[in-house]
Amino acid sequence: MKGGLVQLKVSYEDQRDGITVVRVDSDGQGGVLNFHSAPELRKVLVQLAEEGRLLMVVDLSGVDDINGDGLGVLVGGLKRVHFKGGTLSLVVTNERVRAVLSKSRLTRVFRIHDTVPGAVGKLLGDYADESIEQRRAAIEERARERLARETLGATTRVVVSDGFSYEHLTESISLVKVAVELDVHSAVSLRNVLVDLVKQGRFFLVVDLTAIDQIDSTGLGVLVGALKRVYVQAGALALVVTSDRVVKTFRTTGLTKVFSIFRTVHPAVEYLGREDLRAHA
Known part of the structure; x- marks a missing residue:
C-alpha cells in the first residue's frame, strides 16, 4: 500500500488451448480499477492482443470497485480481440463491481462468470467447433x-x-x-x-x-x-x-x-x- 491507496497488480498466465487469464489483484481490501490503476491493465491487454493471445479471461476477483476509466479499458480490450476473431470474458465476485457493470448495461456486452474455471470452461466449449482463425476469416x-x-x-x-x-x-x-x-x-x-x-x-x-x-x-x-x-x-x-x-x-x-x-x-x-x-x- 502506497500513500494510503490500495495498489492493484496485473499479471497473466496462459491456460490450455490458447486461453490467457489476466489477473487483477490488490494488496488489501478496497482495490479500485480507476484512473490510476487502469492504464496498467490496458498495457497488458494491448500487449496480449498484439502477441496473438485473443481468448482472454480477466479476473477481477481482487477488485472492490470500478469507475469509468476501468470500464473503458475493459471495453477497449474486448473490441481489440473481437476485431481479430477472439473474445474477452470477466470474472467478478464483488457485488459492487457487478452493480456498476449492470448499471452501465455492460452485462449485455461481457460474459461475466463467478470463477476462473467456469469462464475458461465456457470459452473452451464455445471455441471447440470454431477456431479463432475461422472467426477471423x-x-x-x-x-x-x-x-x-x-x-x-x-x-x-x-x-x-x-x-x-x-x-x-x-x-x-x-x-x-x-x-x-x-x-x-x-x-x-x-x-x-x-x-x-x-x-x-x-x-x-x-x-x-x-x-x-x-x-x-x-x-x-x-x-x-x-x-x-x-x-x-x-x-x-x-x-x-x-x-x-x-x-x-x-x-x-x-x-x-x-x-x-x-x-x-x-x-x-x-x-x-x-x-x-x-x-x-
Whole structure:
C-alpha cells in the first residue's frame, strides 16, 4: 500500500488451448480499477492482443470497485480481440463491481462468470467447433462483402419513423437522428432502427442525440446493445450529445469511457472514417 491507496497488480498466465487469464489483484481490501490503476491493465491487454493471445479471461476477483476509466479499458480490450476473431470474458465476485457493470448495461456486452474455471470452461466449449482463425476469416469475409457493396456506390436516403430518421452519409457511415426523448417506450423504436441498419451491413453509425434533453436506463441499454452489435462486426458507433444533462447521465454511469461522444456531427463522422480505415487496414 502506497500513500494510503490500495495498489492493484496485473499479471497473466496462459491456460490450455490458447486461453490467457489476466489477473487483477490488490494488496488489501478496497482495490479500485480507476484512473490510476487502469492504464496498467490496458498495457497488458494491448500487449496480449498484439502477441496473438485473443481468448482472454480477466479476473477481477481482487477488485472492490470500478469507475469509468476501468470500464473503458475493459471495453477497449474486448473490441481489440473481437476485431481479430477472439473474445474477452470477466470474472467478478464483488457485488459492487457487478452493480456498476449492470448499471452501465455492460452485462449485455461481457460474459461475466463467478470463477476462473467456469469462464475458461465456457470459452473452451464455445471455441471447440470454431477456431479463432475461422472467426477471423468470417470477419474478413464480411468486410470484403461490404467493400464490394460500396464499390457500387452509396445511395443517400432518409427514412423517418416514430421520431427517428437515418441517412447514409458515405459508403460506410450512416447517421441516425433522434427527435424524441428516449424512454422505455421510444427506445424500442430506436432499437429497431439500429438493428435494421446492422442487418443492412451498416456497421459505422453516428447517433445524433442533440434534440433530446434526457435519457433513461432503457435508452442507455439500447445504445450499449447497438455498440456491441457493431463491435462484433468490426464497426464503430459514435454519439453526438449537446445537452449537459444527457452528458451527465453518461458520465455518472461510466459510459463516457465506453462511447465516443462528440458535440457536433462532423467530428463524429471523421472519427468513424478513421475507424473504418483501421478496420480495413
